[in-house]
Each structure stands twice: as structure tokens, then as C-alpha cells.
Amino acid sequence: MTPPSSDAQAPLVGILMGSDSDFDIMKEAAAVFDEFGIPFEISVISAHRTPGDLEAYASSAEERGLKSIIAGAGGAAHLPGVTAAMTPLPVIGVPIYSKKLSGQDSLYAIVQMPAGIPVATVGIDNARNAALLAVQMLAIGDAGLMEKLKAFRLRLAEASRQKTTKIREKLRANG
Numbered sequence: 702m703t704p705p706s707s708d709a710q711a712p713l714v715g716i717l718m719g720s721d722s723d724f725d726i727m728k729e730a731a732a733v734f735d736e737f738g739i740p741f742e743i744s745v746i747s748a749h750r751t752p753g754d755l756e757a758y759a760s761s762a763e764e765r766g767l768k769s770i771i772a773g774a775g776g777a778a779h780l781p782g783v784t785a786a787m788t789p790l791p792v793i794g795v796p797i798y799s800k801k802l803s804g805q806d807s808l809y810a811i812v813q814m815p816a817g818i819p820v821a822t823v824g825i826d827n828a829r830n831a832a833l834l835a836v837q838m839l840a841i842g843d844a845g846l847m848e849k850l851k852a853f854r855l856r857l858a859e860a861s862r863q864k865t866t867k868i869r870e871k872l873r874a875n876g
């Protein structure tokens with residue numbers, strides 16, 4: 702059985718994905734944690750292909766100091782739900798786009814959890830939002846991180862306002 706793969710000392714968040722084919726999407730979550738200076742670990746573990754590894758990972762996550770887990774999977778996306786079943790930590794699921802059913806299979810598999818074992822579910826392929834939600838959870842108990850989040854929101858708002866300026870300029874340029 703493969704032990705959990707840590708790439709940071711004392712990681713606070715775990716990023717899981719069902720296969721390396723999910724990496725192009727899930728690396729967006731890693732980018733957010735880098736942006737906010739949050740230590741994380743990232744692993745490929747599958748509820749279907751490596752169920753024993755998932756049990757070892759999820760059942761030890763809390764005592765290893767993780768505060769939440771982000772799990773991305775496509776198709777019969779059981780990874781987030783099974784992870785949530787084996788840890789009391791909050792689990793955020795990322796439905797990965799699948800060609801056959803356009804990611805709707807992934808979304809429905811993740812979002813429709815039975816009462817008692819929730820998985821917070823973001824939009825299809827929206828690993829960035831999953832990570833931002835994890836940052837918001839961490840910020841509840843970390844004043845410095847909360848300030849970073851507020852500054853991030855201010856930058857986001859400013860970028861949005863700039864869009865008004867841009868479309869008005871475009872209109873003027875088009876006569």
C-alpha cells in the first residue's frame with residue numbers, strides 16, 4: 702500500500718484526483734494554494750483502482766493535520782464521496798469533464814450524496830473555486846489569511862470594474 706505522498710511539510714490541504722488525466726484541471730487548485738502560501742499535498746488515488754490506499758489516506762488525514770480535502774474525479778466519480786465517508790474533514794468535490802456525458806455524470810455522482818455525509822461540490826472542472834473555498838475555511842481561524850482573502854476580493858472587484866471600461870472602449874472604437 703502506497704503511503705500518502707506529501708510534497709509540503711505539514712500540509713494543511715490534500716488534493717486528490719482519480720487519475721493523472723485529471724491533473725490539468727486539478728493543478729488549478731495547487732496554483733491557488735501557492736498564491737495564498739498554503740502548504741498542500743497532491744496525490745493520485747482512486748476509490749475504484751486503489752481502494753486500500755484511499756482508506757489509508759482518508760482515515761489518517763485528520764491526525765496528519767489536514768484541515769480539508771479537495772477530490773477531483775470524472776465519470777463514475779465516487780472518489781469524493783468515499784473519501785468523505787472515511788474522514789470527518791470537509792471534502793470538496795470537483796466534477797471533472799468527461800467526453801461521453803459532458804461531465805454531467807461526474808457532477809451528479811458527486812453532488813447527490815446521502816444525508817449525513819456531505820461533499821461540497823463545485824462546478825464542472827472548477828478546481829479553482831474548490832481551492833478558494835478551502836482557503837475561506839482555513840481563513841476562519843487565521844486572521845492573516847483572512848486579510849489576504851479580503852485583498853484578493855478587492856483585486857477581483859477591480860478587475861471586474863475594468864471590464865466595464867474595456868467594453869465601453871470597444872463600443873467607442875467600433876463607432
Ligand SMILES: Nc1c(C(=O)O)ncn1[C@@H]1O[C@H](COP(=O)(O)O)[C@@H](O)[C@H]1O
Nearest residue numbers: 719720722747748749774775778779780
Ligand atoms: N472517477 C474515478 C475514480 C474514482 O471515483 O475512484 N477513479 C478514477 N476515476 C476517473 O476516471 C477517469 C478516467 O481515468 P483514466 O484517464 O485513468 O482512464 C478520470 O477522470 C478519473 O478521475
